Amino acid sequence: MPDSAEETISDMASVILSGTVLAFDFGVRRIGVAIGEYELRLAHPLMTIDQAMTKPRFEKIAELIETWQPVLLVVGLSVHADGAEHEITRLCQRFARRLEGRFGIPVVMEDERYTTAIARLTLEEVGITGRKQRPMLDQIAAQHILQTFFDSSHAAS
Template sequence: MTGITENPCGTILAFDFGKKRIGVAIGDSMLQLAHPLVTIDNTVTEQCFAAIAKLIEAWQPVLLVVGLPTHDDGREHELTRLCRRFARRLTGRFGLEIVLIDERYTSITASVALKELGVRGKKQKPMLDQMAAQQILQSFFDDNHAVT
């Protein structure tokens, strides 16, 4: 889980990890555009990873990007540790390279984007995590900065 050594060509999946839900976005390394894909329930680990396995089988990604949550000042917290564990599990189960991306403020900016589209309050819940994943992946495309 380090910075990528070369630019992979193909589909990339990105994840916005949360204890209850994981947002997933998809993009192509050539187009460098991210799109929200789906939100996965993360309350039952095996069901969560089964859903991820189906996505990986269907989309055949060349790389996985995982948003790494931290405090505003960059300090790590409990969710940071859980997210790193999630990323290690992805590597172990699927054998794909993982890149960790700073995800500070992605949920806030995703919420603002949804409000601009007229989606407010509880109606945002099903889409918020996948929109945050989209922002994580777009950040990867725009900056290609990974954290370790």
């Protein structure tokens, strides 16, 4: 991975102008996955990988990559509200490095502050509350991560 987020972003924007993008909301227990097309810049929830063990997680991700053939992967970067790093920040960065190393697909980190809260509110707005949110929450958060990436200036062609 390049030395800085700015290098990664500018490199990706200048090279990747079309194709499928997968996004991940990394968690210790679950990983939310979203999908979108770079040209359309619309993100959609795809699935939640409900597995804490690394090997089955990466097996499922390998299936998704085989099926969807993404040109770019976006991983949510978990930080405190003030931008300070915490333990999950390092795990997100490690996950991103593993994705790039295993699959050889460029990876971009995207700030994921408040995405789970936004996902929770989104589900509540359509009447899905409490425990019924669990199967969808992480993939909706991944959708918000990907949509933020698409909407940001660094995703512009």
